[in-house]
Amino acid sequence: MSREIRRTMPLLSMSIVMQLTELSARQIRYYEEHHLIEPHRTDGNRRMFSLNDVDILLEIKDYLEQGMNMAKIKRIFAKKSDQSVQNEIDLSDTELRRVMREEMKQAQRMQKSSIRQGDLSRFY
């Protein structure tokens, strides 16, 4: 649960993600355009990526190198997200809402960056 938060914290700038993935900015923006990732934006409109985003980009890159096209890749991710939706509805409705509220509060706190002393160990 809190693992999910670490993975989705927007920590990384465009240039670092380009290095980590060896994709061009153009490519990364293009995949965003196709809703495969949805990086956070700073007040100044800069994209900020999470480790999760990088994972997805690496996966995309892998698929591309295997010769798939966007359409196919989009279908793969759509399917996956279906499955995780399926997992979610295995929780009771009220339980799910409770969990999500918790996650969102946490995420907000993260975004506002009021991280308590020593908490950094949770990121790795």
Add this chain to the structure above:
Amino acid sequence: MSREIRRTMPLLSMSIVMQLTELSARQIRYYEEHHLIEPHRTDGNRRMFSLNDVDILLEIKDYLEQGMNMAKIKRIFAKKSDQSVQNEIDLSDTELRRVMREEMKQAQRMQKSSIRQGDLSRFY
């Protein structure tokens, strides 16, 4: 050993580190001036911080809040680094050199960002 590498990879920009630590840019640069951290620089001269840097900054912040001054804090870190030097010489001289060569090669590869597919899981 490779844990050390993850922790020292320069991934984070100034603004993110400011958020994570709740320190001002001025403060962070000042602590660098005093050699408590030594962030990497991009080709364009921007600082790039590692998770390790953030940890150190949080520690500094903690000490400051306890009322210590720079001189004291510097001494604390100097002592620590002495201890880790002590740990290192517990290895044989040749062994140590071998390990360091490995680490540096790895770090270089990281810096050049030629990370193989799927390797990202190592960051967290």
Add this chain to the structure above:
DNA sequence: AATACCATGTTATATAACCTTACATCTCCG
């Protein structure tokens, strides 16, 4: 109390990094 120093804030000026938009190019497929 006056002085001096430490830590931080603030401002000015320069430039790197990023943004969007538009157009160009290349490859593959029918």
Add this chain to the structure above:
DNA sequence: CGGAGATGTAAGGTTATATAACATGGTATT
């Protein structure tokens, strides 16, 4: 050949960060 998909590239504008210099508030020293 013609068109669509994926990426490159260039223009023009904005944000984030750099350094340097000076300002300021708090503490300690004499």
